[in-house]
Amino acid sequence: MSLKDIAFDEKGLVPVIAQDAFTGEIRMLAYANEEAIEKTVKTGYAHYFSRSRNTIWKKGETSGELQEVLEIRLDCDNDALIYMIKQHKDIACHTGNRNCFFKAFNKEKPSLMPFEILPFLERLIKDRISNPVENSYTAKLIKEGLDRVVQKVGEEAIESVIALKNQDKNEIVYELSDLIYHILVAIEYLGISLEDLEKELIRRHKS
Template structure:
């Protein structure tokens, strides 16, 4: 335990806190890359985060530590902590269990600069956003939904569609037509996401497996 505490002390010593003893903390989803929130931490909050593994911040209004999700249940399991080039701000990469924003939105940054809510996800998070949309379609079964109809027809139909799209992707790749490749491979990935939802496998599970292949 002493060695662990010494390591924590050496890490914290390198961070440049402001005149109030605080440092800005950006919190980002480990899997989707979505920026979830921005808050502040003091030395004690960072130590607590390292020791417990859960995102801990300092409330400037209440003047006390607060653990994200302590009352709401929307906890943030910290996977990595990064520091910027100047050492005066830090980044929590987290596995988030629930929403980050008090409004009920997944991220506190859900509006553009004109204060209008974003309609579509950003490219880096599109796989996770599509997966959630497909989950919603499965659960809500909206009338006229192509995805809802696929789920109604069952697993065999979904798997059949994956096979069909895979063949079309192979043909497109053989033809070396970029537009055709982009269209058909996108179709394949979309139907694979439907199949993953049907099988109860998450995008995060695939990401973890792919990480093992990065050698």
């Protein structure tokens, strides 16, 4: 697909969704014209068209909250795009929020969706390392050091094996959830991210 395939509206614009390629979350919605898309392709960074200012703008040019575009996708009718992005500084909204969709209809705040839980836990663990909270299990575990963190991974792995052998679904789900959480603590402690693991899994899939 190329620029000539895009079905721009009567104003020469097309809606663009910026989706985080690593967390899956929708970061923002904006519009682009042909020139903005060309600049995006040429530079590798998200460019949009401002309908209020009637000009092209590069996301994060002044704030540093750049959006590195890994791929551009079109919908079935070619009249909407997705920029698959890596969000710099982890902030996409001018309000300072991670994304522009931090409100929920008829609710005080959005619920955590299944695809959001692992990135959420990663951020939570990272915060507990940087800003320890009293009575926090995670903060206490981290304070006890790497040996204790690794020990917990081992303990949870053994309990997971037992659960799998018992073939009890509820027990398996419970124990594997414990194991996944403690693995997240361990890798964050060592400066390894979910993104690192995802990239390795993609590399293996390609090979």
